[in-house]
Amino acid sequence: MKELFTMLTDPRFHLLYGVTQRFSMGPEPRQVRLNREFMTLSEGIKKKTRVYPFMKLGTHPSPLKGDLYSPMFGVVSEINERSLFLEAVEPDEELRALADAVHKVDVMELARDCGAGADGRKRLAQLLKELGLNTKSLGQECETLIINGLNPDPGITWAEPMLMTHRATLSAGLALLRQLTPARKIVLAVPKEMRLQFHDLEVASVPSQYPASVNELVVKAVTGKERPEGVGIVGLHNLWSLGRVVETGLPLVETVLTVGSLRHSGNYIVKDGCMVGELLNFAGIELREGDALVRGGPLRGESLDKLSRSVTRGAMGVFVVEAGTVPPMQGHAPCINCGACVLICPAHLSPNLLSRYAEFALHERARKEHVQSCLECGLCGYVCIARRPVLQYIRLAKHKLAEADQQKLTPLEPVGVTPGNEPASKEDSHA
Numbered sequence: 123m124k125e126l127f128t129m130l131t132d133p134r135f136h137l138l139y140g141v142t143q144r145f146s147m148g149p150e151p152r153q154v155r156l157n158r159e160f161m162t163l164s165e166g167i168k169k170k171t172r173v174y175p176f177m178k179l180g181t182h183p184s185p186l187k188g189d190l191y192s193p194m195f196g197v198v199s200e201i202n203e204r205s206l207f208l209e210a211v212e213p214d215e216e217l218r219a220l221a222d223a224v225h226k227v228d229v230m231e232l233a234r235d236c237g238a239g240a241d242g243r244k245r246l247a248q249l250l251k252e253l254g255l256n257t258k259s260l261g262q263e264c265e266t267l268i269i270n271g272l273n274p275d276p277g278i279t280w281a282e283p284m285l286m287t288h289r290a291t292l293s294a295g296l297a298l299l300r301q302l303t304p305a306r307k308i309v310l311a312v313p314k315e316m317r318l319q320f321h322d323l324e325v326a327s328v329p330s331q332y333p334a335s336v337n338e339l340v341v342k343a344v345t346g347k348e349r350p351e352g353v354g355i356v357g358l359h360n361l362w363s364l365g366r367v368v369e370t371g372l373p374l375v376e377t378v379l380t381v382g383s384l385r386h387s388g389n390y391i392v393k394d395g396c397m398v399g400e401l402l403n404f405a406g407i408e409l410r411e412g413d414a415l416v417r418g419g420p421l422r423g424e425s426l427d428k429l430s431r432s433v434t435r436g437a438m439g440v441f442v443v444e445a446g447t448v449p450p451m452q453g454h455a456p457c458i459n460c461g462a463c464v465l466i467c468p469a470h471l472s473p474n475l476l477s478r479y480a481e482f483a484l485h486e487r488a489r490k491e492h493v494q495s496c497l498e499c500g501l502c503g504y505v506c507i508a509r510r511p512v513l514q515y516i517r518l519a520k521h522k523l524a525e526a527d528q529q530k531l532t533p534l535e536p537v538g539v540t541p542g543n544e545p546a547s548k549e550d551s552h553a
């Protein structure tokens with residue numbers, strides 16, 4: 123109980139407004155682990171290949187997914203199906219010359235050359251993919267595009283300082299976004315406490331208390347409608363990424379994230395693939411026996427099993443949750459039917475039922491209870507006094523249903539089982 127109280131007063135679990143922490147540059151990594159899943163490696167990339175900053179390492183087959191570039195001088199130390207590891211090296215003259223020869227491009231000029239209309243946008247998306255950017259959400263078909271300017275999760279604090287102090291980068295990103303999106307109207311959603319003008323954009327003030335920052339709820343706050351037609355949404359970090367590419371004229375090899383513990387929190391611009399252990403060390407945060415390591419926000423991020431995991435593009439935070447500050451989830455703890463999760467769910471679902479259906483592989487029943495409408499805000503698990511991993515179960519059900527849909531198969535369900543008298547689960551709880 124004491125731990126639950128600690129959690130409720132822990133600032134990492136509140137959506138703070140008014141955080142003015144600035145950004146620092148992250149570490150110069152000694153090693154990076156880059157995600158190369160599905161990529162075709164560039165010619166000559168193999169173990170022991172020497173690389174330099176912005177050297178192309180791989181091409182993604184999707185026209186909407188960014189290609190892979192080296193963030194540093196290094197040597198390829200390992201390659202497997204999912205990852206490419208680089209060890210930093212001190213560059214010699216030859217490597218420096220190769221880095222100096224990397225050609226900077228005038229992204230806005232190239233964007234204008236792509237032309238207007240759907241074909242022009244397609245050409246521009248291809249150009250940005252070749253500069254390492256994912257353009258799926260940025261180029262989505264819509265008439266109104268909302269930029270979500272709120273911190274995505276409790277504990278993550280980079281949105282407000284980015285809006286205040288990275289305006290040149292965001293402005294550059296906005297100019298490029300206007301070329302890329304078919305939307306006729308772009309709206310910037312900001313916390314209602316913030317007074318902000320941003321070029322000629324319409325600025326919408328929305329509630330700032332979590333889960334108000336979840337995309338679906340931002341859309342509803344801006345338009346007054348649930349899932350309206352013709353409305354798309356992108357995150358502020360997407361705009362920032364576009365702006366970085368315009369400013370530098372180089373491929374994107376970095377991301378922004380908050381690194382935090384109970385005592386320390388800071389926002390950093392970090393090189394792609396930076397190891398979590400190096401990042402914590404740089405931020406002066408120690409991981410002790412029993413502490414949990416989380417990638418994403420502390421409320422709904424994923425637990426990491428080791429410090430050698432890396433910062434992936436779009437991971438918005440890395441946190442250490444100290445032992446004793448937050449009661450751990452109990453994979454198979456029974457639901458006590460207190461109803462707290464039902465009361466708090468912003469999607470008006472029954473997370474208690476959904477989690478039990480998922481726990482016992484009754485995924486089609488979860489579908490009938492509208493599991494796909496779950497916003498994945500994580501509040502159900504946050505309030506669960508039994509410490510059930512409610513969100514993780516719900517994600518599992520969604521994943522299984524997506525798999526089944528893809529295979530055009532109907533998953534088999536055990537017969538004669540009702541929630542409450544289920545047999546022991548065979549599923550991994552993902553706790």
Ligand code: SF4
Binds near residue numbers: 463469502
């Ligand atoms: S994560 Fe839980 S509380 Fe949030 S929308 Fe989904 S079921 Fe509801």
Ligand code: SF4
Binds near residue numbers: 461462508509
């Ligand atoms: S909050 Fe937890 S214990 Fe209470 S009804 Fe929901 S899942 Fe069950």
